[in-house]
Amino acid sequence: MGADIQTPNFPSAEAGASFPTPPNQQKPDPFPAIVKNDPARTGFDPRTAWWVNYFRILTGKITPEGAFHYRESRYKAHEARxxxxxxxxxxxxxxxxxxxxxxxxxxxxxxxxxxxxxxxxxxxxxxxxxxxxxxxxxxxxxxxxxxxxxxxxxxxRGHLEDTLAHEMVHAWDHLRWKVDWVGDKDLKHAACTEIRASMLSGECRWTRESFTRGNWTLTQQFQDCVRKRAVQSVLARPRCKDDVQAVKVVNQVWDSCFSDTRPFDEVYR
Incomplete structure (x- = not known):
């Protein structure tokens, strides 16, 4: 993170607004093509009652790919709830x-x-x-x-609190320093704010890692979680070429950004 700059306003989103990349930062999709459901291949037919498809999953008649599409269909059905x-x-x-x-x-x-x-x-x-x-x-x-x-x-509630705190750290970083989110200038900005957000939000505390994600390692658990999540986030940036670059840029800023607990006095959670 760099020196202090004039802080921009933080505008409200209109109801129902999406969250696209700002127009001057639109980049090609870094992901491979999306796989769409084919009932003949996966066994999942969205026209069939949900409980029938669920039973077909339990009996092994729907592939893991089909189970993915089934899960997404249930999320869509339960969206309002x-x-x-x-x-x-x-x-x-x-x-x-x-x-x-x-x-x-x-x-x-x-x-x-x-x-x-x-x-x-x-x-x-x-x-x-x-x-x-x-x-x-x-x-x-x-x-x-x-x-x-x-x-x-x-x-x-706890998961939402962690997620909200993570994004609020990003908001504070954006206002305190104008972060290069996409990495047009330097991926170090993205790496630093991801390290700080994972560190300060509570999502990497031992109880979350142990009971939710099954990571029971005590030594270096917190640091490993923060590093892993930061690498994954940097890797998703359009300007990041591969996992080697993601690891490299996180390592380059690790010492300074992991020790920066602002706006907190220390890591409390």
Whole structure:
């Protein structure tokens, strides 16, 4: 991160707005082509009742690819319910979470604003690509719109709080330093804000890693989690060529960014 600059305004998103990359930063899609469902190949037929498809999954008559498409179809069917639950969790976090309330105050001190108008819950479709990878997200931050919380990926209040705090760190970083999000100038910006967001949000604390992700290693667990998540996020940037470059750029900024706990005095969670 660089020196202090004049902080831009943080505009509210219109209701129902998406979170695209700003027009001057549109880049080619870095992912392989998306794999679409073919009932003849996967065994999953969206025209069939959901419980029939569910039973077919249990009996092995639907492939893992078909199970992916089934899951996405259920998310679409439950979109209104999931968004309502997400909004309830969001409002609870704004009212009661010490971390979220602290970050909100710090964003306001930089002439920014985060509230229900620009912290929105939406269904985020996952992507299954030709290389066999599933691309999901829990949320996102856009300087021109606000914060997106992926309602269909929210597990509970704690998970939403961590996701919201992660994106709020990005918002604070954007106002404090004008971050090069895409990496047009330097991927180090993206690497640094991802290290800080994973470190300060609480998503890498031991209980989250152990009980949710099955990582029971105590030694270096926190650092390993932060590093892994930062590498994954940098790798998703259009300007990042491969995982080797992602690891390299995270390593280059690790010492300075991992030790930078601003706006907190220290890592509390």
């Amino acid at each position: 999931d968004c309502a639950t997400c909004e309830s969790y969001r409002d609870h976090a704004f009212a009661h979470s010490p971390t979220v309330r602290f970050l909100r105050e710090k964003v306001e001190s930089l002439n920014g604003k985060l509230d229900k108008d620009n912290v929105v819950c939406r269904r985020c479709p996952a992507r299954l690509t030709e290389d066999g990878q599933v691309h999901r997200q829990s949320g996102g931050f856009s300087p021109g719109h606000g914060i997106l919380i992926c309602a269909n990926e929210v597990r509970d």
